[in-house]
Amino acid sequence: MARSETARADTDDVGGDGEEFDPIGTLTLIGIYFVILVLAWVYIYFVEFLGRDLVVVG
Amino acid sequence: MHIHAYEKLWLALSIVLILALIGTVTYGAVGPGVAMVADSQSTIDPAALDEDERFSEPRVEQVGENEYEAYVVARQFGFQPDPIVVPANSTVTFYVTSADVIHGFEVVGTSANTMVVPGEVSEITVETDEPTEYGIVCNEYCGAGHHVMQGKLHVVSQSQFENRGGDSA
Numbered sequence: 118m119a120r121s122e123t124a125r126a127d128t129d130d131v132g133g134d135g136e137e138f139d140p141i142g143t144l145t146l147i148g149i150y151f152v153i154l155v156l157a158w159v160y161i162y163f164v165e166f167l168g169r170d171l172v173v174v175g
Numbered sequence: 176m177h178i179h180a181y182e183k184l185w186l187a188l189s190i191v192l193i194l195a196l197i198g199t200v201t202y203g204a205v206g207p208g209v210a211m212v213a214d215s216q217s218t219i220d221p222a223a224l225d226e227d228e229r230f231s232e233p234r235v236e237q238v239g240e241n242e243y244e245a246y247v248v249a250r251q252f253g254f255q256p257d258p259i260v261v262p263a264n265s266t267v268t269f270y271v272t273s274a275d276v277i278h279g280f281e282v283v284g285t286s287a288n289t290m291v292v293p294g295e296v297s298e299i300t301v302e303t304d305e306p307t308e309y310g311i312v313c314n315e316y317c318g319a320g321h322h323v324m325q326g327k328l329h330v331v332s333q334s335q336f337e338n339r340g341g342d343s344a
Contacts, residue, residue: 144181151188155195162199167207170309171285174208175268175300 212289216270216296224248224274235261247271249278249291251318254311254326261303261328262336268300279314282328290315303330 178186203209224230229246233255238244243265248255250273261267271280271291278291289297291313311326331339 138179140181144184147185151192154192158196158199162203166286167203167209169284169286170304170307171282171287171301172207173210173212173286173288173299173301174266175210175298 209286210300212297212299214295216298218294219272219296221272221274221293224272229270230272235259235267239266241265243267245269247280248274249280249313249324250274251276252313252320252324254280254313254324258308258327258329259311260336260339261330262333263303263306263330264333266300266302268298271297271299276317277315278317278324279312281312281314283310283312285309288314306330306332306335 219227219230230248233246233248235243235245235256241264243261245259245261245267247259247269249271269280269287269289271289272295273291273293275293277293279288280291280297281288285301287299287301289299291297307330309328309330311328313321313324317324
């Protein structure tokens with residue numbers, strides 16, 4: 118392994134954006150889940166729900 | 176406190192998601208006017224529906240220029256009137272009540288769906304489009320014949336509605 122994934126606090130990781138521990142794989146995975154969630158919501162609400170006949174309006 | 180950049184991103188996206196969910200529901204209420212089935216009607220005596228002005232004779236009635244009211248009685252095991260005939264491109268308010276036990280009133284494949292509780296009147300308003308036929312099912316278990324409890328909703332053209340004569344009476 119090129120580098121340790123153990124978070125080393127304080128010494129060289131104070132404040133800056135240069136993070137020592139960047140779980141890019143996890144971020145990507147969560148990003149994919151997020152996109153699926155948003156697309157599913159758009160489909161369920163706007164296509165399946167609002168697209169049906171006889172929407173209850175009162 | 177140090178918060179990792181990814182975690183900040185995740186927190187921001189979570190908030191965006193919550194706002195988007197609330198936003199779409201708000202849009203649905205304000206834009207297309209989606210409403211909930213409210214407890215807006217007063218109670219009635221389910222044993223005396225035959226004396227009730229609206230439900231003694233289940234029917235569809237014109238109440239405005241393009242507005243209609245359908246008085247529907249659900250009972251073991253069917254819906255009255257059957258079929259329910261309403262005109263196309265109009266606003267129809269269903270008043271549904273039960274003569275015996277709890278039923279459901281679901282126009283299949285649509286969002287028109289409510290519980291039907293004895294003593295209560297469920298009110299749902301919908302806007303019809305083109306002439307078509309829908310099925311109606313009871314979606315609350317109501318007894319031995321629940322699975323055969325069904326009705327029909329016929330959306331017909333205005334001229335057909337006016338000339339329906341005795342076929343739906």
